[in-house]
Amino acid sequence: MQMHSATRARLDLISSLGVDVRVLTMLVVLAVVWVVFQILTLNQPGQFLSPQNLWNLSVQTAVVGIMVGGMVLVIVARQIDLSVGSVLGFTGMIMALIQTVPPLGWGGHWALALLAGLLLGALIGAFQGYWVAYWGVPAFVVTLAGLLIFRNATFIVASGRTIGPLDDNFKVLGGGLNGSIGEFWTWVVGLLVMVYIVYQALSNRSRRLKNGLPVRPLWAEVVVNGFLVLVVLAFVLVMNAFPYPGTNTPRGMPVPVLITLAVLFALNWVALNTRFGRYVFAIGGNPEAALLAGINVKRTLVAVFALMGVLAALAGAVQAARLNFVTNSMGNLLELDVIAAAVIGGTALSGGSGTIVGAALGALLMSSLRSGMVLMGLPTEWQNVVLGLVLLAAVIWNSVYLRNRR
Amino acid sequence: MTPLVEMRNICLRFGGNQALDNVSVNLYPGEVVGLLGHNGAGKSTLIKVLSGAYQADSGQIRVDGREVQIRSPQDAQALGIETIYQNLALADNLDAVANVFLGREKVRGIRLDEDFMELEARKTLDRLRVKIPSLRVPVAQMSGGQRQTVAIGRALYFKARCLIMDEPTAALGPEETAKVGELIKALKAEGVGIFLISHDLHDVFDLADRITVMKNGRVVGTVYTQDVSHDDVLGMIIGGVMPKNARPAQTPLPTG
16 A cells, blocks of 8 residues: 555654554544533633643543443453443442441441442442353343433432432542642652653563563653653642632542542553453454363453442442442443443554553543533533543444554 | 374264264374365364364274373363364454463463463464464454465474365465465474365365375375375265275375
8 A cells, every 4th residue: 555655654653653553543633532522612701721621621520430440351351241330330339329428328437438439330240241241141242231220220229319428438439528639649659650650661661671571662661651750740730729618728649539540550550561451452352262272261251340340339338439329220321331332542442452541531532522412511411522522432433443554 | 103193993873973984094203194075074073083073973083093082172182173164253352462372371479471372473474384463363354365374383383293274275366375385385394284174175185194084073094195086085075985996094195
């Protein structure tokens, strides 16, 4: 295939950066969207790029962000999980019931509630994964059943009532008035992450050089890691620029955002650096090859669904803590947002391909579009039409990318 | 001399279909045995029994004269039996390093030791003398020959004593086919026993010491390659008849 020489040069430049092209595209799209929204909201009090809006945006992204990494692994393994919204609602309701004071709830300790909820999420996920892996029932059907079962089980366990208010300690998870870690700790976390980025880059590079393995050019190393450090710095500054109402005390990073980032970091690490992650990708790439290579495909699939269940429960805890009262419709249709974010972030529904980082950016892009359109006063119907179009465009771009790579 | 691998009276039934009917074959160290037959003759099924993908209903497998149970691909691999499948059995979305080590990754704690695996993969693949510029691109982007090299490298790294090659050259051009031929001869010289399954009579005559022909799930017979002509073998494959003047060939060709 003939390629224009300028195009080729640009591709070479990108490939020597050693960054997934789809992640790079997401970054560019995100930057464009943010700038456009900033221009469109320039003349109103709540500008898109104001610290207040960005702070809120980060909280709004948290619930989907916690789940999207798990969904990437599910989809990479050629599966799907339609039940996450319902599982989020059901586990959230159980956690609310355990901690809410009698007669509405059981008056248990909030930590017990959280633990029970996470365990329940794992069990539900493993249960669904069992039918998929060991009985060959399509995940679409199993989790569609799960969607129905757990949505309505949420109603049944609470007899249709709204359960709350929740324990004040539990509510910290939601990022409300007491739900931020403050200026000092935000700096501590930010600085630790920056040091980690630099340390990681240096030690990886020197180790690979010592072993005589190829490394990316020094300038690429500086550009990529410098960019990451700047992003972290900007994030810390923004989080610390939004004060509590009527004070000058910065809130700092909201707890749900901290949880989201920790979850995404851990999942990304697991996906890239462990056998489990490697096997999930191998199963998605060629299930027969995975089996012949001696990979325990069934157990791996159960683990993937169990992990998704835990993440749905964790997201349920955050959502419940944020709302303070759990209704039986909490998390309704959220599975669609999570799947859309994963797909927008470059996860191929055919399996075997996707990145946690891309999906996280996909989630951020979706909530950015929503937040921007709300600021502009666009009605919900139009917001959803736009999000649908973005999803369609992302899928088309993704399949074009995958086709060209072969 | 004891056979490296011996399969005795293997039977396997899929529903109403007798896929393998009392099949016996053997393989000695440093020897190439060609397995021939039509599609559906039972070659691939037999090989999958040996590699642990299927389990026989009855019959014996012996390795170094000892009876063994092969219940999974891991069991086969632990006995030094490695298989290179027709469809290559590579995970296309993973890179060469990941494919060479798939299922047997080297870890430090829980972390994959990528540097170690990349170095070892590079060393092994260099031995095969097929140029692979980057081991870190998905194998989907590689040529047929490069992919075959990765598959063979995988078997080689884990010290295969018995290598099963199912149509190893089916997807390759002439130059790459010749390369795989050289590779088989080199492995033979190292004492590796090879079961070679192929449709290409020319390949088999070029590489195999003995030829076992199967038809309808049974063994027609085993002959020394030097005793027979292409027509003889075609007669075995199509008609299921043994050539008149061929010696029985249950042991390797007597040297000298």
